[in-house]
Amino acid sequence: MSYSVNGAHLTLDILHRRPQLRIKIGDAVHAVVEVPRLAAEFELVIDGTVYRGWRCRIGNEVWVRLGGHNFVVRAIESESEQAADASARLQVRAQMPGIVVAVHCEEGQSVQAGDRLLTMESMKLQVTLTASRAAVVDCIHVAPEVTFARDALLVSLTAVQDSER
Amino acid sequence: MFKKVLIANRGEIACRVLRTLRSHDIAGVAVFHHEDRAAPHVSLADEAVQIEADAPAAAYLDQRQIIDIALRVGADAVHPGYGFLSENASFAQRVEEAGLAFIGPDAESMRLMGDKIRARTFAKEQGVPVAPSVQHAGDLADFVKCAAGIGFPLLIKAAAGGGGKGMRIVRTKAELAQSAVAAAGEAQRYFGDARIYAERYIEQPRHIEVQVLGDGRGKVVHLFERECSIQRRYQKIIEEAPAPNLPTTTRDALCAAAVKLAAAARYRNAGTVEFVLAPDGEFYFLEMNTRLQVEHPVTEWVLGLDLVSEQLRIAAGLGLSFTQQELSVRGHAIECRLCAEEPEHDFRPAVGRIGLLRIPKGADIRFDGGIREGQEVTPAFDSMLGKLIVRGSTRAAAVATMKVALNDIVVLGVATNAEYLARVMNHSEFMAGRLHTGFVVEHADALSAPPAAAEEQIAAVVAAALEDVDFRRTAFGVPEPYASMGGWRN
Numbered sequence: 001m002s003y004s005v006n007g008a009h010l011t012l013d014i015l016h017r018r019p020q021l022r023i024k025i026g027d028a029v030h031a032v033v034e035v036p037r038l039a040a041e042f043e044l045v046i047d048g049t050v051y052r053g054w055r056c057r058i059g060n061e062v063w064v065r066l067g068g069h070n071f072v073v074r075a076i077e078s079e080s081e082q083a084a085d086a087s088a089r090l091q092v093r094a095q096m097p098g099i100v101v102a103v104h105c106e107e108g109q110s111v112q113a114g115d116r117l118l119t120m121e122s123m124k125l126q127v128t129l130t131a132s133r134a135a136v137v138d139c140i141h142v143a144p145e146v147t148f149a150r151d152a153l154l155v156s157l158t159a160v161q162d163s164e165r
Numbered sequence: 166m167f168k169k170v171l172i173a174n175r176g177e178i179a180c181r182v183l184r185t186l187r188s189h190d191i192a193g194v195a196v197f198h199h200e201d202r203a204a205p206h207v208s209l210a211d212e213a214v215q216i217e218a219d220a221p222a223a224a225y226l227d228q229r230q231i232i233d234i235a236l237r238v239g240a241d242a243v244h245p246g247y248g249f250l251s252e253n254a255s256f257a258q259r260v261e262e263a264g265l266a267f268i269g270p271d272a273e274s275m276r277l278m279g280d281k282i283r284a285r286t287f288a289k290e291q292g293v294p295v296a297p298s299v300q301h302a303g304d305l306a307d308f309v310k311c312a313a314g315i316g317f318p319l320l321i322k323a324a325a326g327g328g329g330k331g332m333r334i335v336r337t338k339a340e341l342a343q344s345a346v347a348a349a350g351e352a353q354r355y356f357g358d359a360r361i362y363a364e365r366y367i368e369q370p371r372h373i374e375v376q377v378l379g380d381g382r383g384k385v386v387h388l389f390e391r392e393c394s395i396q397r398r399y400q401k402i403i404e405e406a407p408a409p410n411l412p413t414t415t416r417d418a419l420c421a422a423a424v425k426l427a428a429a430a431r432y433r434n435a436g437t438v439e440f441v442l443a444p445d446g447e448f449y450f451l452e453m454n455t456r457l458q459v460e461h462p463v464t465e466w467v468l469g470l471d472l473v474s475e476q477l478r479i480a481a482g483l484g485l486s487f488t489q490q491e492l493s494v495r496g497h498a499i500e501c502r503l504c505a506e507e508p509e510h511d512f513r514p515a516v517g518r519i520g521l522l523r524i525p526k527g528a529d530i531r532f533d534g535g536i537r538e539g540q541e542v543t544p545a546f547d548s549m550l551g552k553l554i555v556r557g558s559t560r561a562a563a564v565a566t567m568k569v570a571l572n573d574i575v576v577l578g579v580a581t582n583a584e585y586l587a588r589v590m591n592h593s594e595f596m597a598g599r600l601h602t603g604f605v606v607e608h609a610d611a612l613s614a615p616p617a618a619a620e621e622q623i624a625a626v627v628a629a630a631l632e633d634v635d636f637r638r639t640a641f642g643v644p645e646p647y648a649s650m651g652g653w654r655n
Contacts, residue, residue: 003630005625006617008622010622014639021641032627042631049620051624051628055629056520058517062628063520063521063578064577066624070584073625073629149518150517150518
């Protein structure tokens, strides 16, 4: 599995579960013990060192606070996973909260790269989102006047193979 | 005393005023824009009324609606907070004309101090030091001669200027004429107005301000000074009382000048006189703010006072509750402004949802905030989330407590400057009290975020991975529903 931690990339693989959880991160293997804590708090013992802190999931990210520092962790789809999805789902998500001004496509419509999908207003600026590649619009999850939060799914599409490639 | 007060504001200051109103058993009325409907000040108030406006900030600037609401709910008085309408003379006037008390100065004081040139002239007339300046009246040779008389280094500024444009630092007489011509040309190009003036340039200045309270009849007391030199983007981020390493004679002179100015203006209610203090000990009047300031809590804590309470008393005609002689500073207080921003990207404002909020508590820790968990931080309003204020018997004790508080504060979901503020607290120059308004820029390298320790990154990714139900199932080989319970171990 791949993760980005404040922008840095780390790979993580579970090697053993018994008698102890051992996780390979990068090139090194670490012994991990979790101490039960309530709700948003966590306590881990990694290679004998205790780490206590807080964590909270916000959309695709898990925010972690430990040692007086904040970390934003996001799981990254691996290349093989992305390739497998190559002919599959595209998701257009909101970069920041806003409101839909207009929808420019319909469900079932075939779009080309650059075709307008919808126009939204965010931070007092209007932005028009366009298709990143040739695709068919599966589902439009919003409508004009609808407000959305950051990371909200706006439009789902299924990409089609480019016949010219 | 008033029975009901409407607060024409939002966020942190609205919550703070409401707390004092509650302690006096005065009903507090909040106004809010639709986007603020879940904000803490709305639920803290005894009554809350929505204001219609297209843009959220516009709601808090709608004088007519605010006054109409105040009359409709039967309020006796209006507290303007800071920002928004707090220094709007016509609003202050309209409130009073509507038969309500305005908890602040009168409109005439706002007009006088709001016009920076009038204020400066007024200050000079009262014998308050102002930075020597010379205007260019048309004759270049004459201007050069007079400007040179100010002393070097000096600053040439555009009269119609702003944003640092048309401003030049001149260090020697030889460069003066050429700089004046170039500055005038730039001023013409940027502002369509070639007028320039020269002013003493103070290097490494400190921003020191004095809190005053006036009874509106000519009596003014000062509540000593605050140091506000740590600034970024010309906004204060750390303030403290008293100002460190300040000679008693300078303190006395600053406070006396502030009182003189406010008394001459027959100032009513709370205000702050701001000065620039040069390294050589000279100080000059900068401006007067005719409102309660963001950083007022540090003054409250070293004097054991509630400034909003004093504001209410003065506005209700009850005068001050103490004399100048009764005031003395005890201990030290520091305030850090917690803002939604990314210091590593030139402090640009950040957005996000506050997923988790944990504020440290203690007898010496105070958090004045206007946020709650789950709240969306948007660009609609100011990026300040709240103020963390600590006190100690000495400055060193206060700094130590602030370091711990900044370490303990948890805000997850939106980037904040908490770690940056902690780095300032740990900086040797800050700890020594060697401050000036260029501190953030001068020490930018030392204050930038160090790379994260590898073990902490590993711990963070493991903690994040274990938050995920699917990962827990894989890691612990535990079926549902047990995998979702968390903390399950074989």
